[in-house]
Amino acid sequence: MNNKVFLNRFLILLLLPLTFSCSKRNLGYFSNYGDEKLLTEDITLITTQPIIQPGDLLQITVSDNNPIAAAPFNKINFKEENNENASxxxxxxxxxxxxxxxxxxxxGRIKIGGQTKANAKISITNLLTNYLGNPIVSIRYLxxxxxxxxxxxxxxxxxVPSERINxxxxxxMAGDLTIYGKRENVMVINESNGVRTVSHLDLNDKAILDSPNFYLKPNDIVYVEPVKARKDQSSLTRSNISLVLGVISAASLILLNINR
Known part of the structure; x- marks a missing residue:
């Protein structure tokens, strides 16, 4: 075996691991829906209202047939606009x-934590009936x-101004997953009533559309795990990369000298 053949085989063996590391991955969403041109199915997921938690910031407005009577129950500040005299x-x-x-x-002090917005509206409205004839309460998350x-x-x-997001x-909104994002294992972390729940969702599987965690709750954290190739890439040190590049460069120089 001459030197040229040896070096060619050496380069092939050196590059084989890089070739096999690029395994085929499914980068699509809901892949098991198939190729149907039109698919109709019932929506089985019933979304629930989020529970009011400590740390939530709520906008609560009160209206009544008599606006003057309702005014003391609305928390209003007057803010001067920048470069304007109007308020x-x-x-x-x-x-x-x-x-x-x-x-x-x-x-005074009202306990609404642990309730949905609908239940909190009822609680506040019942208290306001002692003061107003026809109180109407509106609650929004800020x-x-x-x-x-x-x-x-x-x-x-x-x-999320709409207070509804899946x-x-x-x-x-985050610009979608990168090619290194592990679509088979997206984590949704939720904390509610002192309990932390971690859910694992598979974007390749249409079943997530019916998951109770498909619609996110306030303060949810979504974590997209990197695939193994990304982890391996991050674990390589600069010295290892330099060593590989050095071997390839040396082999290429030797091969060029032989070909002359």
Whole structure:
């Protein structure tokens, strides 16, 4: 065997691990839906309202047939606009404390933690009937947010003004998964009533559309795990990379000299 043949085989053996490391992966979503041109199926997932938790910031407005009578129950500050003399009303938020309690004008401390918005509206409305003829209560989250981290293009924390977001929408806001994102194991971390729940969802499987964790709750964390190739890539040190490149460069120089 001459030197040229030996070096050719040496280079092939050196590059084989790189070739086999690139295994075929399924980068699609809901892959088991098949190739049907039109598919109709019943929606079985019933979404539930989030539970009010300590740390939630709520906008609560009260209206009545008599606006003057309702005014003391609305927490209003007057904020001067930048570079303008005019003022505008800015609704302050009610911060739910660690005991699930808010400080409400006139009424005082009200416990709404552990309730849904619908139940909290009923609780506050019942208290207001002692003061108003026909009270109407509206509640909105001011800090409804979800966090998306891991192998996505733009990891960040996102506010959700609509107070309704599913996993696909959250991933879209984060710029979608990178090619290194492990679609078979997306984690959703939720903390509620002192309990932490970690769910593992498979984006390749259409079953996630019916998962109770498909619609995210306030303060949920979505974590996209990197595939093994990404982990292996990160674990390589600069010295190892330099060593491999050095061997390839040396072999290439020898091969060029032989070919002359």
């Amino acid at each position: 505008s009303n800015v609704q302050d938020g009610y911060l739910v404390d660690q005991n699930g309690i808010i400080d409400f004008p006139v009424i 800090n409804y947010k979800v966090t998306v981290v891991g192998e996505v293009k733009n990891p960040s924390t996102f506010l 996993l696909i929408e959250a991933l879209s």
